[in-house]
Amino acid sequence: MTKVLITGGAGFIGSTLAEALLERGDEVIVFDDFSNGKIQNLSRVRKQIKIVKGDVRNLEDLRAATKHVDEIFHLAVKNLRVSLVQPIPVHDVNTTGTLNVCIVAKENRKKLKRLVFTSTGEVYGLAQYFPIDVNHPYGSTNVYAASKVAGEMYIKTYYHLYKIPSVIVRLFNTYGPRSVRTGYAEVIPKFVNRVRKGLPPIIHGDGKQTRDFTYVSDIVSGIISASECDELVGDAVNLGSGKETSINELAETIIQIYGKEGKIKPKHTKPRIGDLRRSVADISKASRLFGYKPKVPLKLGLKKYAEWLAVNS
Ligand SMILES: NC(=O)c1ccc[n+]([C@@H]2O[C@H](COP(=O)([O-])OP(=O)(O)OC[C@H]3O[C@@H](n4cnc5c(N)ncnc54)[C@H](O)[C@@H]3O)[C@@H](O)[C@H]2O)c1
Incomplete structure (x- = not known):
């Protein structure tokens, strides 16, 4: 049985992902500090999963929770709206938190089969052309987007240095x-x-x-398909409606x-x-690689x- 850990698993997308991974037959651990996520979001699956209250800013919390996991889905976040009023906690959670996830992924690399990072279409900033494909250069119009660009760079760095088998999914609304x-x-x-x-x-x-705008069940099935796609390791893909x-x-x-x-x-x-x-979003890469179709x-x-x-x- 595949053992998966979802950071931010008590949130909107994370809790939907927890249900879907349970349905896939996985052993699911939700790791969340409950700053925005809610235990009620997990009410349908609460008895079948393990819930760990922890903070991605704390390396020890993460280290303890990620021991022996096969896959990590890293969703924990402080969002765009928060970044407009509290940039430092947004940087700490989204950037330092992602570096911490990379560090524990490296420590666990003998067992780890996948690290999935949920990034955002915001990393393209003020786009130069539409629809926006994954080769569009980075831009940033807010601290949230900048923190996600930095998170992506850590994910890419750990892939290049230590071959951490990571996949970046850039979600649109x-x-x-x-x-x-x-x-x-x-x-x-x-x-x-x-x-x-x-x-x-x-x-x-x-x-x-x-x-x-994309409905959450379409995004979640896209995240799972992206995680299962070997061709995407070390790479990024857009998930949206197109x-x-x-x-x-x-x-x-x-x-x-x-x-x-x-x-x-x-x-x-x-x-x-x-x-x-x-x-x-230009979603043609996801369609081509794993038949993604909202x-x-x-x-x-x-x-x-x-x-x-x-x-x-
Ligand atoms: N919802 C969207 O439209 C959208 C669009 C693009 C990208 N994304 C990305 O998808 C992911 C999930 O977003 P969401 O909409 O479900 O957000 P959400 O706020 O509902 O979920 C985020 C979860 O992270 C948890 N969290 C926050 N700080 C934490 C910390 N320090 N340690 C541990 N857990 C912490 C929160 O409690 C919450 O449960 C995020 O990475 C986000 O950037 C979402």
Whole structure:
């Protein structure tokens, strides 16, 4: 049986990944400091997995938890919104935390078969062309993105120095159950939570900025397929939908789902610093290497998310 450890496994994507890896037949260890993740996210699988409360900034915590694991999925993060107000903890968790993961991977390299690092489409910064492929140069418009570029460089360095069998997956905007409204929430939880209460979604700027939205089950199956792809070792791949949606279109779709057309109109406020104007992934490498093909269209995914929220908040 493959023994896997997921850092950030109590979070939105990590808990969905924990369920999927359990379904694959793995022995699953979740490693999380519960700063943003929740034990309820693991309620379906709690009895079948091991949960370790620990901090990726603490090498000893990680060393103890990763002994004898076959695969590490490194998802623990402090996100973009946090980075706008607290850059140092974001650097510590995302960059130092990733170096720590590399160090324990090296210590465990006789047994370790895979180290997967969840990076982000934000590492391309203000892109020079669209859709953005994995050969696009690095850029960065915020501290979160910079911390992920640094994390990727550590992963690549440990691959080159010690042949740590790593794979980098650059995720674009992901949504779905367990993505919740916090002070730092992403656009979909924010809009859905306002529209369901009859309030207008608040759009920063003109709303013509675009994003690539993917339902969480598609992202998780992409992460697993990428981890199983030998050709990807030492390399990176984009995971997204490959479709570009404007924030105005997103707001309108959510308004339609709640049957509030004509009753609610989005409100526009000033643009947010560091926001990208366009974002859309070229997913052809993932399609070619492991047949990646997202299955859930945006409107259906948003409906599923709305249904989940109706019973979970
Ligand atoms: N959600 C998205 O749209 C998106 C897009 C691109 C990339 N990603 C990447 O996917 C990964 C998962 O993101 P998510 O949306 O599930 O975020 P999340 O915030 O829901 O999950 C992150 C988890 O990391 C944990 N964590 C934070 N600091 C920690 C620390 N010091 N030690 C141990 N655990 C710690 C949190 O408690 C949380 O459970 C991240 O690496 C993120 O950068 C996500």
